[in-house]
Amino acid sequence: MSRVTLSRIAQETGVSVSTVSRVLRGAGDIGPQTRARILAAARLLGHSPDGENRGRPRSRPSQVVDLVLGHFHDPYTDEVTTGARTAAAELGYDLVLTAERDVPDDDWPMRIRARGSAGVVIGLIMPTRTQLAILDEAGLPIVLLDPWSEVAHPLTSVRTTDGAGGAEAAEHLVEQGARRFIVVGGAPSYRYGRARVDGFETAVRALLPDAEITRVHGDWTAPSARRACLPALAAARGEGPIGLFACSDEMAAGAYRAAADLGLDIPRDLMVVGFDDVRGAKWLHPPLTTVRQPIREMASAAVRALLEPTAGDQRVIELPTSLQVRGSTVRATEG
Incomplete structure (x- = not known):
């Protein structure tokens, strides 16, 4: 132009x-x-905002699907990419990875329109109204994968049972003998993080109304969780087995480091449950008990919701979590 x-x-x-x-x-x-x-x-004035050669192909249906993420190449997004790529290939489509850059002039919706994508899966970010409008005006179907927050637009979203996962973590820690609890929440406080914390704390209150729950926050990274956990663990040390629930496996790994700093044994002094079940959870010592989020299956479901006519008009697709019990909560006296 x-x-x-x-x-x-x-x-x-x-x-x-x-x-x-x-x-x-x-x-x-x-x-x-x-x-x-x-x-x-x-x-x-006779000018298309796409430019003359932009927009969806007119001569034949597109065989490309876009996956938009804020970043790539970590354990979580690797699982997302694998699940989306597998589903797209099974349906005869190619998957294009599109990075959303957190800068004002990022034009990723226009790049997608220029490719003539058949649809867009937007994961772990919240598109602006303008970005959604550009995609909608091009007739592109959109599915949100694990969105940060709820949106007013009538869009299909795929997520997991975050609150139920948090509740199952609480029930397990209570069964294992924990009577004092630490919850490591995430900051920013995304939708799924709040649901996990609320589910955990509600279940603890139902089972042990007088139990002490200390809430700390990390920025979804191990170093920040380590710093946040140190004073809470120091204050609770010596008062029986502590049950710690972290909103992600990454932050659970930070809790492991804080425990090591204070000379606390896992699981004798501290029992830890994470959330996600990324591949590194099994590599911690002891292996991490965690709430498995079906990440690959969620990404696959998002692609299929775009491309399969049988998907219907369901607005929220929820896949269930499951607790994976490992060494971080199995106390030595129990074998």
């Missing part, structure tokens, strides 16, 4: 050239009325 065309659209709509540019590139979070006015003016 030339500078003259940008200027003409700006004059027609009474906004700045930079605002026009952001709307036509799908960048930023512009109000829906302003965005609609700019797009309408662009069409009236």
Whole structure:
């Protein structure tokens, strides 16, 4: 698009050239009325916001599906990618990995439109209204995979039973003899993290109304969880077996390091349960008891919800968690 065309659209709509540019590139979070006015003016002036060669192919159906994530190449997203790729291949589609960059001028929705994707799975991020509108105007189906928060748009989402998983972790720790508890929540406090913590604490209160629960927070990384757990573990040391629940396996690994710093034995002094069951959970010493999130299956279900006509109009697809009991909660006296 030339500078003259940008200027003409700006004059027609009474906004700045930079605002026009952001709307036509799908960048930023512009109000829906302003965005609609700019797009309408662009069409009236004879210019498609996609450019002449952009948008979905007209000659044949697309055989490409986009998976949009904020980052790649960690244990969780590796599982997501594997599940999505397998499902796409089984249905005769190729999977394109699209990185969402947390910068104002990121134009990933326009790049997807330019490819002519058959649909978009958006995982672990929350797209802006403008980004969703660009995809919707191109007629692209969208499925959210484990979204950070709820959205007002009528979109299908795939997730797991986070609250039930937290409750099962609590029940297991109580059965194993824990009477004092530490909960490592995540910051930012995403939807799924809140559900896991709420499920855990509700179950503990139902089973042991007078139990002491200390809540700490980490930024979803092991080092931050280690720092957060140190004072809580020091205060609880010597008061019987402690039950610790971390909202992710990564933060559970940080709790292991804090326990080592204080000379606490796992599971004799401290019993630990994580969440996710990524591949590294089995490599900790002792192996980590964790709530398995069916990550590959969730990614597969998201792709199938895009492509299979039998998926219907179900708005929330939930796959169940399951507790994987390992050495971090099996006390030595029990074999």
